[in-house]
Amino acid sequence: MGNLLNVSKIEKYYGSRSSLTKAIDDLSFKVDRGEFVAIMGASGSGKTTLLNVISTIDKVTSGHIYIDETDITKLKGNNLNKFRREELGFIFQDFNLLDTLTAYENIALALSIQRTSANDLEHKVKDVAEKLDIKNVLNKYPYQMSGGQKQRVAAARAIVTNPKIILADEPTGSLDSKSAKMLLERFNYLNEELKATILMVTHDAFTASYATRVIFIKDGKLFKELYRGDKNRKEFFEDIIDVVTLLGGELEGAL
């Protein structure tokens, strides 16, 4: 009974009848507990939309999404918030930090919403800040930070609560390669040591190669799946590049 996430025949339409956009078109897949899945696709292929419906920020037009047997498309109100608070960690394409709070407070807020005690809070924040190399910006406000720093703070906020599933939308999009690597290694650590399940949207093959499986989508449909199996990261990276070429190299700049 390893299925943590079960996406079943979901569809998401935008717009009116006359100008309908099928952002997701009959998509199904399953993610096992402890998997690290990357989702790749061209710009406009529906990646962000997929992440939004899984994270319950948006609602599907039809179909079901189960997490631990719970149909999250049916969750409402405070159950929804409880679910988000306790099961999910988010990292968004736009950094989404609260502009009135310092980096430290932004990270701490995720913990205090979960009612973590003040004593645990400090070392947890410091710990994660060290791992993401943002110790020196902890007392800065978002407007005083670079994009990369902001994204690392957002990442720190998402992982500090040790969530069951981490949902990341282009998490490395605005990181330099060093901190991207640091973030991804942290993802691996979470995945391997803490058995956290990670679902990450990316257009970057290098980033995707850290995953244990890559799902390619095109026009809102499943295009191909790749399992890492016993391959090392480098071999997996080359496999991914092959599929990307097959897709037509449209992935460049899919932000």
Next chain:
Amino acid sequence: MLFKLSLKNITKSFKDYAIYFLTLILGVAIFYVFNALDSQTVMMNVSSSAQDIIKLMMNMLSGVSVFVSFILGFLIIYASRFLIKRRNKEFGIYLTLGMSRRKISLILFFETLFIGLISLIIGIGLGTILSQFMSLLVANMFEADLTKFTFVFSKASALKTVIYFGIMYLLVMIFNTVVISKCKLIDLLASSKTNEKIKLKNPYLCVIIFIIASIILGKAYYMVTYDVHTLSEVTDIIKPIIMGVIATFLIIWSLSGLILRISMSRPKFYYKGLNSFTIRQFSSKINTTVVSMTIICLMLFITICFLSACLTIKNSMNANMKKLAPVDAQFATLMNMDKDYDYYRGFGYSDNQIKNSHIKVTDMFKIFGMDITKYFKEYIEVNTYATHGLTMNDTLGSKLQMMKDKFPFLNYSTEETIMKISDYNKVAAMYGNKKYTLKKDEYIIIADFESLVKIRNVALENNEVIKVFNHSLKPKYQKCQDGFIDMSSNHINTGIVVVPDEVIDENYLNQNYIIGNYKVKDKDKIAALENKINALRKNPKVTDYLLPSGNTKYDIREATIGLSAMVTFIGIYLGIIFLISSAAILALKELSESSDNRERFIMLRKLGADEKMINKALFRQILIFFMFPLVLALIHSVFGIMFAMNILEVFGKEELFSSIIMTAIFIVFIYGGYFLITYLCSKNIIK
């Protein structure tokens, strides 16, 4: 086209405008109601003296209305400046699309015109409805019976309202045009960035400023309460007021920095739930509004003091009237004036009046051709005595010098009023006051004027022995006893020395009194009777004989009712205007930020904060914002009211508590109402 655009803008930004609109409507309605007060009394059956008082009251209210229009004018300009700022980006886009500044001004012109017209129409409509309820209040105050309900619309008041508000709106239009013509495109577009710089104030500086401000404030409090007797001139009060204003500003400035610092230093509190978020929101808001906060705090302070003082005066007057004018009439005439010929000549009494001052009240009335006793159902006749041998110099005894040092302005050589215990008891029985018994060598002082009671009590506590007509007497009580002989609307009895009957020397008769209740009960008949008595003044004999002077319940009542109505209406009028103005500024500030807040609260939801947490955070955030100036104003008010009570002591303090409760209800209702509306609107916006 422009016309349509402005109409669309108004409907679109209704969330921003709603509370502004509500405030305007309320302002218009209240303005109308208080200027239409006289028309409410037209159909009522009120006496001619009440009519005069109503006229006076309307003149006062007119004056107050000018002041009110200034306050509302500032509020409207402040609010529209605020709303324009919020829409800078919209105007910036219009400009980049090639619209001229003139056209943007025109859009704003139409908007103001619409808002003005609609608020005037709805406001006057609402005011007309409220006026009908006001009639009940007016009738109740002037004790007129509202036999039949008549719907009244005051054209004069409506016209005045239109003119006053028309001028205000015109000023706003001019103001808007100036603002638009001056602004730069780059600023308009850039102002959408929410990246307001967040500066933490230096905590040490904050602490120092806070301490200095507290000291200044403490000194100002001290000056107006414990040290109040040193304030002998009206201008002396300006100093503590200025100190108070400066201290208020500094306290708000330093607290805005300190609150954040203090809560941050308590991580258990700061990192609990959404506390860090709430406190940050509050402190960033208050940091940018120190001046407005100061003004709001002071306005609330004035409202609280003014309203509770007005209500105290009103309540006390009504209570005093019942207690201090318990019977229909009390007449008195001076006796033995020739003993002090020069003294009375100095007051302008004629030779004959002084010579003829051996006639008692009833006989004096007969000389004027009226048998006054015939009109009384019941009455008593009593006397008071006075002698150079007993002045305050004597009653204060060994404490005299001490009192002279403390209260140098009192005249200590005025003769004391002396009364026989049997006479006093007659009066007490008539008035429903407490009766007393005296041993041969005892005396009592009856007084109710607070500050003299205090002075006399010092001597009484010291058991000062006094000499009255060669009899040594010692005080029976160590305190003045409550009571009076002259009826009045206030506590003004500075002291009557009551002594055993056998002590009195009849040669020192000073005043003869007749006190009683009329046979007639009906208000109109009493008025007719008193008109007849007053007409005696036209009798040519008044130059030779001293017509007895009287205090009547009817007179006191008429004067009291008018005055208390005036005080109440002015208090409520200004109170409402001040409250809605300050609450509206807070509400506008809070609501106009709701779009920024919206993003923030969406973010919190994404982090998994549930609705309960979010609503709590929002509620607290707005509550703190509303409570902050109020709490400071309340502290000010404690001292402000103490000061006011010092000035208004003749009215007595008994009614203070109920007045404060009424003021509190008033504030909870209006200020709390604005708070609730703000909370509900904000909740709606962040949904």
